[in-house]
Amino acid sequence: MNQPTPHIGLFIPCYVDQFYPRVGISTLELLEKFGCRVSYPLGQTCCGQPMANAGYERDTEGTARHFIELFKDFDYIVAPSGSCVLHVKEHFPKLPDLEKEHQDIHDKIFELTEFLTDILKVDNLKGKFPHKVGYHASCHGQRGLRLASSSEMNSTPFNKAKSLLENLEGLEWMTLSRTDECCGFGGTFSVTEEALSLRMGRDRLDDHENHEVEILTGGDMSCIMHLQGIASREGRKVKFMHLAEILNQAIQ
Amino acid sequence: MSSRESILNAIRGIEKEEKPLPELPLFGISEDVETGFRKSIEGNKGYIVSEQEFLNWLSEASFPKVYSASSSYASISTLSLPEDPHDLEDLNLAILEGQFGVAENGAIWLDDQQLPHRAIPFITEHLVIILKKENLIPTLHQAYDRIGLDYSGFGLFVAGPSKTADIEQSLVIGAHGAKSLRVVLC
Amino acid sequence: MSHPQAATEFLKDQAKAKWHDETLWFVRDKRDRISKTIPEWEELRNLASQIKENVLSKLDVYLEEFERNAQKNGIQVHWAKDAEEHNQIVFSILQKQKCTAIVKSKSILTEECHLNPYLEKNGIEVVDTDLGERIVQFLNQPPSHIVLPAIHLKKGEIAELFHEKLHTEKGNEDPTYLTHAARLHLREKFLKAKVAITGVNFAVVETGEFVVCTNEGNADMGVHLADVHIACMGIEKIIPRRKDLGVFLRLLARSATGQPVTNYNSHFRSPSPGKEIHLILVDNGRTAQLAREKFRNSLKCIRCGACMNTCPIYRRSGGYSYGSTVPGPIGSILSPGLDMKKHSTLPFASTLCGSCSDVCPVKINIHEQLYEWRQEITKTHGELGKGLSMKLANGIFKSPLAYKISGNLMRTALKTLPKSLIYHPINSWGKGRNLPETPKESFKDWYLKNRK
Ligand code: SF4
Numbered sequence: 009m010n011q012p013t014p015h016i017g018l019f020i021p022c023y024v025d026q027f028y029p030r031v032g033i034s035t036l037e038l039l040e041k042f043g044c045r046v047s048y049p050l051g052q053t054c055c056g057q058p059m060a061n062a063g064y065e066r067d068t069e070g071t072a073r074h075f076i077e078l079f080k081d082f083d084y085i086v087a088p089s090g091s092c093v094l095h096v097k098e099h100f101p102k103l104p105d106l107e108k109e110h111q112d113i114h115d116k117i118f119e120l121t122e123f124l125t126d127i128l129k130v131d132n133l134k135g136k137f138p139h140k141v142g143y144h145a146s147c148h149g150q151r152g153l154r155l156a157s158s159s160e161m162n163s164t165p166f167n168k169a170k171s172l173l174e175n176l177e178g179l180e181w182m183t184l185s186r187t188d189e190c191c192g193f194g195g196t197f198s199v200t201e202e203a204l205s206l207r208m209g210r211d212r213l214d215d216h217e218n219h220e221v222e223i224l225t226g227g228d229m230s231c232i233m234h235l236q237g238i239a240s241r242e243g244r245k246v247k248f249m250h251l252a253e254i255l256n257q258a259i260q
Numbered sequence: 261m262s263s264r265e266s267i268l269n270a271i272r273g274i275e276k277e278e279k280p281l282p283e284l285p286l287f288g289i290s291e292d293v294e295t296g297f298r299k300s301i302e303g304n305k306g307y308i309v310s311e312q313e314f315l316n317w318l319s320e321a322s323f324p325k326v327y328s329a330s331s332s333y334a335s336i337s338t339l340s341l342p343e344d345p346h347d348l349e350d351l352n353l354a355i356l357e358g359q360f361g362v363a364e365n366g367a368i369w370l371d372d373q374q375l376p377h378r379a380i381p382f383i384t385e386h387l388v389i390i391l392k393k394e395n396l397i398p399t400l401h402q403a404y405d406r407i408g409l410d411y412s413g414f415g416l417f418v419a420g421p422s423k424t425a426d427i428e429q430s431l432v433i434g435a436h437g438a439k440s441l442r443v444v445l446c
Numbered sequence: 447m448s449h450p451q452a453a454t455e456f457l458k459d460q461a462k463a464k465w466h467d468e469t470l471w472f473v474r475d476k477r478d479r480i481s482k483t484i485p486e487w488e489e490l491r492n493l494a495s496q497i498k499e500n501v502l503s504k505l506d507v508y509l510e511e512f513e514r515n516a517q518k519n520g521i522q523v524h525w526a527k528d529a530e531e532h533n534q535i536v537f538s539i540l541q542k543q544k545c546t547a548i549v550k551s552k553s554i555l556t557e558e559c560h561l562n563p564y565l566e567k568n569g570i571e572v573v574d575t576d577l578g579e580r581i582v583q584f585l586n587q588p589p590s591h592i593v594l595p596a597i598h599l600k601k602g603e604i605a606e607l608f609h610e611k612l613h614t615e616k617g618n619e620d621p622t623y624l625t626h627a628a629r630l631h632l633r634e635k636f637l638k639a640k641v642a643i644t645g646v647n648f649a650v651v652e653t654g655e656f657v658v659c660t661n662e663g664n665a666d667m668g669v670h671l672a673d674v675h676i677a678c679m680g681i682e683k684i685i686p687r688r689k690d691l692g693v694f695l696r697l698l699a700r701s702a703t704g705q706p707v708t709n710y711n712s713h714f715r716s717p718s719p720g721k722e723i724h725l726i727l728v729d730n731g732r733t734a735q736l737a738r739e740k741f742r743n744s745l746k747c748i749r750c751g752a753c754m755n756t757c758p759i760y761r762r763s764g765g766y767s768y769g770s771t772v773p774g775p776i777g778s779i780l781s782p783g784l785d786m787k788k789h790s791t792l793p794f795a796s797t798l799c800g801s802c803s804d805v806c807p808v809k810i811n812i813h814e815q816l817y818e819w820r821q822e823i824t825k826t827h828g829e830l831g832k833g834l835s836m837k838l839a840n841g842i843f844k845s846p847l848a849y850k851i852s853g854n855l856m857r858t859a860l861k862t863l864p865k866s867l868i869y870h871p872i873n874s875w876g877k878g879r880n881l882p883e884t885p886k887e888s889f890k891d892w893y894l895k896n897r898k
Contacts, residue, residue, distance in 0.1 A: 032889030063820030194797025237879030437663025
């Protein structure tokens with residue numbers, strides 16, 4: 009009954025590949041630490057999200073088709089980004105000849121933390137991370153993929169990231185005033201509505217600072233790129249790490 | 261074609277699949293109805309008083325113009341019902357009977373039987389509603405269950421005094437209607 | 447003004463913008479807390495949504511049955527295909543009554559139809575009696591929020607205004623004092639008005655009655671003293687059964703302001719002896735929206751305003767930034783259906799965060815419809831399509847992604863967008879944000895070295 013270890017296709021969003029290779033590396037190493045067989049298909053490109061959210065979903069057929077072809081044979085697809093995973097699941101344009109393949113992908117693609125908690129059933133991490141950590145819930149992960157209960161709803165509270173992080177020795181989870189408010193990135197919104205985007209980002213940073221957060225983390229580098237961009241421009245002290253980086257570092 | 265026909269035809273012309281109408285459960289509340297009702301009325305900035313407290317307040321306030329639609333307090337009325345509700349413009353106090361009260365939100369049901377003029381609970385400066393404890397029910401589901409399809413030209417759930425928060429979200433009691441609501445729970 | 451321009455303006459007064467955000471957040475927070483005291487909250491949302499979907503799936507049948515029952519009750523029913531006809535009907539009723547002054551309680555529909563200017567042009571004095579609406583009416587402004595019409599004003603501004611209009615003491619900013627001044631002023635109007643106009647929250651098919659909810663009691667003060675009550679409603683306000691009110695009234699006030707119910711919930715079934723009730727059923731774009739399958743269920747809206755209070759954009763840009771009668775997330779999916787060109791920037795005034803959909807008591811998938819409108823708007827050719835795609839091109843390619851991304855996406859984009867835009871020199875990302883540092887190697891480079 010020796011089943012072969014499932015084969016995971018690592019999906020690294022384009023901007024992570026280009027700007028945040030550490031996040032990709034951490035994701036890969038982390039999955040390997042849990043005994044996963046992981047491959048990174050080399051031909052991957054952007055998933056098309058920026059175009060689709062800007063109103064050009066119909067122009068993303070090529071990227072969607074390419075993505076499906078590239079990833080369809082893996083047992084699972086994992087990405088360190090809630091936003092891109094949500095796009096692949098919900099916003100690929102209709103491709104009549106690949107409908108079944110898309111449905112399969114819809115069911116086997118996971119954002120990193122949910123893959124750890126729901127598929128690998130990780131519940132008792134051993135590791136150390138003695139820092140005050142603030143969590144930024146990316147909206148697409150939060151309300152799109154339901155990685156945590158949303159503050160608007162009357163449901164039993166849960167947070168998949170928290171359930172992983174709180175196992176780490178010394179880690180202090182800092183609870184914010186607004187636990188899941190948007191940071192104002194929003195893809196093209198960050199430039200088309202520049203004033204609002206900045207205001208929202210500053211308000212999020214203030215909330216973290218007011219709660220003495222040392223390290224701001226989250227599951228989506230796009231939000232963090234935006235927040236970090238503001239923080240570094242304004243000389244704020246808070247530091248930024250992707251969840252994968254914290255986990256990978258903590259469980260060396 | 262009349263607008264009526266053109267609107268209806270426009271709707272008929274749209275292809276849609278009929279969606280089912282759900283059955284509604286009769287949700288309840290976890291606490292007893294009296295405690296719940298009390299909390300709700302107080303939360304809505306009304307007062308729950310006993311009969312004695314009511315009478316004490318009444319004698320202290322000594323309102324010039326009082327009208328009671330409740331036969332139990334008919335003797336308190338200082339005026340008989342005018343034909344035109346405009347003549348109630350300076351009414352200080354109206355006493356009305358409530359049919360039943362809803363614990364989850366403090367809403368009290370009155371209809372044309374309790375309201376000789378529909379304007380009374382609004383135009384009066386202060387409002388007192390007499391309500392029997394046995395007529396407290398948990399939620400609005402039980403309320404509509406109780407009202408059923410009974411006919412009344414007008415029906416009202418009143419849950420507190422007139423209020424507004426339109427200036428900087430600061431709560432102010434007594435916007436246009438009654439400046440206070442007392443519920444005599446007996 | 448486009449939404450981004452208006453938002454930029456609004457944010458210039460930083461202290462006020464912060465106050466606006468915090469005040470509305472406070473309302474949302476109250477809503478969160480009270481909704482969590484109802485264990486069946488999510489079930490109620492489901493039920494409300496299902497009831498409304500049932501209504502929209504057989505609206506024609508329901509409207510006819512409602513009309514029959516309302517007429518049996520002695521209500522005079524009118525139908526208006528658009529705003530203009532609605533306004534004419536109201537005016538003709540007033541003419542018949544020889545009425546030149548009316549009181550009106552809150553009705554978003556009459557705002558949508560621009561009833562006030564129409565009547566005023568015809569020599570009718572219109573007095574909005576909801577305190578917030580009276581305030582903005584004095585200022586010649588529309589409401590900036592559908593539940594909290596004057597939420598964009600500070601008490602100092604209102605004190606100033608009341609000093610001028612109602613001769614209150616100069617500098618007295620006490621909300622109680624100001625409210626009571628308005629009470630006296632409006633009482634006079636109530637006592638004189640022969641005709642009162644109200645909106646409608648719900649119209650019940652099986653009984654032919656309609657329900658109006660207020661906290662101030664202004665709707666009732668108006669109609670019970672007047673001889674004629676004109677109620678104006680959009681055709682989507684229908685609900686089938688009286689007991690459905692149990693579901694909707696439980697959700698409405700809790701969602702709107704975090705209170706368990708509005709203090710006055712009036713059920714109008716027949717006029718008082720000797721009086722009249724007129725009910726106007728208005729289409730004004732609703733059947734068109736019903737025909738748009740992707741956007742149909744925006745008509746489930748019960749106008750609670752919760753999506754505005756929760757929206758991080760609305761809270762920081764104010765109601766006027768939307769330039770539409772219904773602002774905020776729901777406005778941004780309703781308005782493009784009325785005038786796509788005018789409202790083309792609204793569906794983009796969102797990060798698609800989805801908070802609106804989670805807060806909505808009738809479970810409208812607002813953020814998904816925003817996404818769908820974006821797809822529609824960019825498809826529209828001509829002036830509009832071009833202008834917009836330019837703006838978006840700017841957006842996409844001014845972001846740091848543009849510096850590095852190649853492959854399919856960029857190639858598609860290069861085909862559809864003018865070159866000058868892609869290489870536009872101004873970088874609005876960089877105005878207030880630094881770009882990420884460019885690492886020595888990409889993940890792919892690292893992978894090739896270390897894992898292949
Ligand atoms: S869309 Fe939903 S949340 Fe927004 S006003 Fe309408 S009912 Fe309320």
